[in-house]
Amino acid sequence: MLAVSRPMMPRGDWLRLRTLVNLRWISIFGQLVAITVCYRWLDVHLPLGPCYAVVAGAVLANLAFAWSSPTNRLLTEAEARLTLLFDMSQLSALVFLTGGLSNPFVLLILAPVVIAASALSLTTTIIMAVCATGWVTLVTLWHLPMELSDNTLLETPGLFRFGFWMSMVIGIAFTSIYARRVSTEIRTTTKALLATQMALAREQKLTDLGGVVAAAAHELGTPLATIKLVSTELMDELADRPELLEDAALIREQADRCRDILRSMGRAGKDDTHMRQAPLTSVLREAAEPHMARGKAVEISARSEAGMDDRIPTVLRRPEVIHGLRNLIQNAVDFADSTVWIDARWSDDRILVRVADDGAGYSPQILGRIGEPFVRSRKSPADPLRPEYDGMGLGLFIAKTLLERTGATLSFTNGSSPFLKPEERISRSGAVAELIWPREALAPENGPLEANPPFEA
Numbered sequence: 474m475l476a477v478s479r480p481m482m483p484r485g486d487w488l489r490l491r492t493l494v495n496l497r498w499i500s501i502f503g504q505l506v507a508i509t510v511c512y513r514w515l516d517v518h519l520p521l522g523p524c525y526a527v528v529a530g531a532v533l534a535n536l537a538f539a540w541s542s543p544t545n546r547l548l549t550e551a552e553a554r555l556t557l558l559f560d561m562s563q564l565s566a567l568v569f570l571t572g573g574l575s576n577p578f579v580l581l582i583l584a585p586v587v588i589a590a591s592a593l594s595l596t597t598t599i600i601m602a603v604c605a606t607g608w609v610t611l612v613t614l615w616h617l618p619m620e621l622s623d624n625t626l627l628e629t630p631g632l633f634r635f636g637f638w639m640s641m642v643i644g645i646a647f648t649s650i651y652a653r654r655v656s657t658e659i660r661t662t663t664k665a666l667l668a669t670q671m672a673l674a675r676e677q678k679l680t681d682l683g684g685v686v687a688a689a690a691h692e693l694g695t696p697l698a699t700i701k702l703v704s705t706e707l708m709d710e711l712a713d714r715p716e717l718l719e720d721a722a723l724i725r726e727q728a729d730r731c732r733d734i735l736r737s738m739g740r741a742g743k744d745d746t747h748m749r750q751a752p753l754t755s756v757l758r759e760a761a762e763p764h765m766a767r768g769k770a771v772e773i774s775a776r777s778e779a780g781m782d783d784r785i786p787t788v789l790r791r792p793e794v795i796h797g798l799r800n801l802i803q804n805a806v807d808f809a810d811s812t813v814w815i816d817a818r819w820s821d822d823r824i825l826v827r828v829a830d831d832g833a834g835y836s837p838q839i840l841g842r843i844g845e846p847f848v849r850s851r852k853s854p855a856d857p858l859r860p861e862y863d864g865m866g867l868g869l870f871i872a873k874t875l876l877e878r879t880g881a882t883l884s885f886t887n888g889s890s891p892f893l894k895p896e897e898r899i900s901r902s903g904a905v906a907e908l909i910w911p912r913e914a915l916a917p918e919n920g921p922l923e924a925n926p927p928f929e930a
Contacts, residue, residue, distance in 0.1 A: 488553045489540060489590050490546050496588075497535050497560060504528050505569060507578060511571075511619075518620045521572055526568050534559060551718040554597045557585040558604060565608035571618030574609075574637045575629050582608060582641075583648055590652035602649045606642055645689070666863070688733040693735055753787045753824065755818050755918075759790075760798035761815060762808045771806070775817040786819050786916040793873045794915070800826045800872035801906045807830040814901060824910045832903035834887035843869055843885040880914030 510526050511517040538556075548556065561582060568579050582605050589601040613634060618626045629637070704725035751759075755776045765771045777783050788794075791796040805813045809830035818825040835843060873883050888901045 477684040487814070488548045488588075490542055490548055492561075493548070493553070493556050494535055494538055497531060500560070500564070500584075501528060501531050503537070504564075505530075508571075516621055523570050524567060527563060527570065531563050534563075550594060550597060551771050553593055553834070554589070554600065557589055557593075557601060561585045561601070561608060563604060564919060565612060568612050572619035573612040573725050574634050574641075575616075575619060579609070579612065579641065580644075583644060586645055586649050587652045591656040595653070598649055598653055606643045609638060609641045609645070623625075658750070667886075677850065682892045693731075697728050697732050699734070701725055701732070704728060723829050747760060747791055750787050751790050753819070754785055756790055756795065757790055757798065757815050757826070761802045762797050763799065767806055769806050769809050770812045771815065772812065772818075773804070773815045775819075778818055778820045786824060788914070788915045791879060793879050796874035796907075797872040797879075797881075798826070798828075800868045804869060804872075805830040805832075807905060819912070819916075822912055824912055824915050826908045827905060828907075829888055829901045829905045830903040831901060834903045837883060840885065840887070876908060879910065881908045919929055 484795070505528060508519060508521070512519050512521060565583055568576050568582070571578075573579070585604050586598070586601045590598045593601075618628055620626055653679065704721050707721040708718060708725065711721055757773050757775075760773050761773065775785055793848060801916045802815065805828050809832045812831050814827075814829045816825075816829070818827075876883060882908045886905050888903055888905050888909075
């Protein structure tokens with residue numbers, strides 16, 4: 474079953490016009506309140522005409538946006554960039570008219586930079602950060618001073634002004650990097666979780682498909698039996714007519730063939746309650762089967778821990794377990810030199826599965842981040858470890874997420890130091906993935922299995 478993925482939407486297409494329009498209305502309201510309070514209650518003389526003209530420009534721009542396009546429209550990258558640049562320029566003009574860095578509201582110049590870092594591309598974020606730095610520098614060097622009613626000028630000392638400018642520049646860089654890092658982490662995790670859900674849904678559909686096939690095989694059995702019976706009677710009646718007898722024999726032969734096909738399909742796909750559980754080794758072999766013919770030896774072993782019952786535990790054949798184990802085994806086969814070992818151990822209170830290979834092991838720089846989505850191994854000429862690795866960690870993330878949902882605890886390590894020479898390594902020197910389940914989470918209590926529900930006639 475193939476899944477058609479939608480192309481990645483440009484980051485600028487994640488911003489709605491309504492969002493920026495509403496934010497600008499809030500900004501306009503705040504600017505009007507600040508100008509009015511400073512002029513009427515704090516006795517600060519401001520150039521009211523130019524100040525209100527700058528605010529009126531923002532009002533007109535907002536009305537034009539609201540009337541020209543549906544507010545639920547997604548903005549393109551260029552449109553979002555121009556909108557944020559307009560907001561930054563409008564605010565900077567207002568700061569220029571009201572004292573430059575002496576105006577504490579100069580900090581709001583950071584807002585468009587944070588929005589760009591959170592929702593737009595890296596190029597736009599850099600452009601916004603450079604423009605914000607430029608505007609802050611301009612209003613630091615050139616601005617209209619604020620004046621009280623007694624003609625006292627509100628001017629900050631030069632050293633303080635320089636320190637405030639430096640803090641603004643550093644703040645622009647820090648907040649943009651911080652916001653972008655956090656938003657990127659959230660987005661990659663969201664995409665990886667979506668991929669996990671799709672993988673699990675696919676595995677569940679394949680499991681459900683078996684029940685459909687079994688039901689079809691059962692329902693078609695009766696009409697095929699009727700066809701076979703009628704064709705047999707026809708053969709008896711047409712014994713003296715060889716040309717028709719041959720056709721009747723062909724009908725019977727094809728009916729038998731259909732019966733055999735449906736019987737094999739039913740055995741493979743029947744949603745039998747007995748098939749919902751299986752010995753631990755059978756589940757491991759089912760998970761490893763797609764990768765056992767890829768030129769690497771896959772060895773499966775199972776034994777109880779010291780002093781425990783040697784009977785192999787029966788575990789639930791959950792899609793999460795099989796798909797998660799399959800991803801771990803695929804990773805081991807991909808990077809093994811010749812052999813992959815799958816070891817199962819159990820006791821009264823836990824079940825342990827260890828997947829190891831004889832490859833070069835995990836690269837040290839990603840060992841602590843294994844299981845995170847979209848972790849790419851950084852290769853360099855001096856780092857020949859796993860040179861063929863070009864994945865993004867999504868398979869291991871899916872495996873870790875699915876298996877942890879079943880109650881497993883995962884750990885990743887190397888069987889030996891990855892810096893040893895090939896001749897110095899032990900046999901199981903490569904990557905090791907270890908899973909530990911509480912026994913009650915994976916193995917149901919031993920007892921009689923439920924009876925299969927009867928098929929309706």
